Amino acid sequence: MKIAIYGYGNLGRGVESAVRQNPDTELFGVFTRRSPENVTPVFPGTKVFPAADITKYKNDIDVLIICGGSATDLPKMTPSLASDFNVIDSFDTHADIPKHFAAVNEAAKRGGKVAVISVGWDPGMFSLNRLYANAILPDGKDYTFWGKGVSQGHSDAIRRIEGVLDARQYTIPVQAALDSVRAGENPELTTREKHTRLCYVVAAADADKKRIEQEIVAMPKYFSDYDTTVNFISQEELDRDHKGIPHGGFVIRTGSTGAAGENRHVIEYSLKLDSNPEFTASVLVAFARAAYRMSGRGDCGCKTVFDIAPVDLSVKTRDQVIAEML
């Protein structure tokens, strides 16, 4: 199965590594909107092509993994590529998924290709776990917690404040809230009760740190609804201690069964990830395998993680997974 990467940032680099971990996938190359000569791939053997040339290779690529941003890239890229290629994306603007689905579905059906959108961990593996848990326990309550992990959006928001040179923001689930949910107490949790925000900020030498801290904690939508801690550190400390992109979280459903709902159950799925983009990339490659197989069976149109039979994600045969994993 020949995989190509369209868009080459952290996620694309993650796909480049993930493809090498799978015996049935090989990398055709990377397509970038930058000048190819200015792009240094993770592995020296990786070929780099200009994005504008992509359709020249439509018969050479089995699945194209589109590694663009959800805000502006993917709403254009995925529909425009889905009629020529089997594609996977990680579109994660939850509220806009139905609209994105419709646009991609039209293109994929027109071209007779399979597109799988919103693949990753949330949306993606967390979504799957929400669906499975809801199907099993109709009478229950869902909780999703994120972190401990780096939020790029919140880090960027801090960097836009005057006098801030660099910043890293961690989203942290509140342990007491997690404990209450796991104990089956069915708490009603406010935004503030679920997560705290921890910020590491590099300020300019002459900046008013008090003012920066006030601007952060009062920032609507991003911070004002949370208990936020701001730590000022040096650029050296930030680079040394906070250069990773860890993330993770918890999807929990609690519910009851029995004649009178007398028995309680807790279903929990959790991820603890050293590298958010590399893990997301690994999920993308597994679903690329499914897209390739579905396309080979004559299927087409836009799919989500909900539409994929799990067996199609595995490198093993159906007989093998039945014998070894069931």
Added chain:
Amino acid sequence: MKIAIYGYGNLGRGVESAVRQNPDTELFGVFTRRSPENVTPVFPGTKVFPAADITKYKNDIDVLIICGGSATDLPKMTPSLASDFNVIDSFDTHADIPKHFAAVNEAAKRGGKVAVISVGWDPGMFSLNRLYANAILPDGKDYTFWGKGVSQGHSDAIRRIEGVLDARQYTIPVQAALDSVRAGENPELTTREKHTRLCYVVAAADADKKRIEQEIVAMPKYFSDYDTTVNFISQEELDRDHKGIPHGGFVIRTGSTGAAGENRHVIEYSLKLDSNPEFTASVLVAFARAAYRMSGRGDCGCKTVFDIAPVDLSVKTRDQVIAEML
């Protein structure tokens, strides 16, 4: 969707309750090998039929949930019923699954019906999580822990010892082992290092408790490879404190990604169940919905949880799950 229950023990009673929690399922009735007049269903309105009459109702039942034991019931029941009914079972003898699959597949294909075998939590939800996690992290290591929960097999084994009137055995995961796995230490764990066994035993008044304890802890396969604690209690205490059938466990995969495998990840799925049979029953009903839908689309043959697209488990439509759960 009309569901019938074939075999009426704890699991069948769980299905009887679970069907009422789902708006799209109704119970046709219970089929029992006992005399129907001696069976008291959970809900007074539930109809009870003799198992021998089952084929009379082949056009009235959409999915038959077979609630027999894996040792002797299911290897006969499921193949014999799968040509006349869409069926679900919870066959859980892992080593014999391929053989069971082949027998059920032949019958289901012959009758043009859908059969889903080995549905529940292990096999079942734990299997799904093993597959998903392996597909995402090819370079990694799997761990499954069970408990804290009641093992019927081990409880039965104790009851067969001379002088034992009643017994309840709990399987308990070793916290230190769980912690080591979650920390990404990739431990190689012996049987003894993964689980302990805790036994509550009611002994006859004149029984030699020392001898009973020795027989338990030395019992090959069941106890000799574990650190086992034996507590003697009264029948009243057993009935008061240990009448529940809780269970659960943990499926964990740790793995690495990145150019040099430098980033580590932990995927964990866990269940904490007040009632093992009621939770299993709830999983069975969700997969009955999928069997019904697949049959309606003209599919047939034996399926496992690996073959079912998650969307088919949900009471919601595809558009709804995309908009609400993705």
